[in-house]
Amino acid sequence: MRKYVILCFILSLALGGFYLINKKAEEKAQAKEKIQTMPDFEFLALDSTVFSVADLAGRKTILVYFNSTCEHCQYEASEISKQIDKFSNVNLLFVSEQNLAEIRTFSERYSLDKQENIKFLKAPDNGFYKVFGSNPIPSIFIYNTKKQLVKNYKGETKVELLMMND
Known part of the structure; x- marks a missing residue:
């Protein structure tokens, strides 16, 4: 009887694991599909106004998900700043979940x-x-x-x- 209980327990764990793996894969596929067209979003701009997809000018958009303490994000911003003239015809959005003061400091540090x-x-x-799905920092959407x-x-x-993809 004890072996039967242990076997049922192990089987239950395995089935639960398969369910969770399948659910996660399904969520990932849905998120990937959702971002094929720029999803609607409302994020806060540095001046505390709401910025949404409707506010974008009708041109190519590069969206950078970043964190100011991330070395890769710092490098990305530095390189963009050095070649800023290449981005004059592009909507360039830097999005972070940090507070506005940290985001503002980051934008000023790289003269962006x-x-x-x-x-x-x-x-x-x-x-x-919630809008773009699970993504590492930095993530870039063009x-x-x-x-x-x-x-x-x-x-x-x-x-x-970034500039090759039109």
Whole structure:
């Protein structure tokens, strides 16, 4: 009888594990499908106004999910800053879940705060995850003028690659 109970317990654990793995895979597939067209979002701009997809000018959009303490994010911002002229015809959105003061400091450190086409946005806690799914920091999403996903990079990405995807 004891062996039967142990066997049922192990079987229950295995079935539960398979269920969780399947559910996670399904959620990941749904998130991937959801971002094929730029999802609706409402994030807070540095001036505390709400910024949404409707506020984007009709041009290519590069969205960078970042954290100011991340070395890869710092490198990304530094490289973009050095080659800022390449981004003049692009909506460039930097999104973080940090507080506005940390985001503002980051934007100023890399002299990206004065560019009209660059916006720094604060997503609420888990707000980016809810809209774009689970993503490492940094993650970069490139959308064309029709707001269709062209490329999604995870991790530090060379500026040249960001500009290749139209």
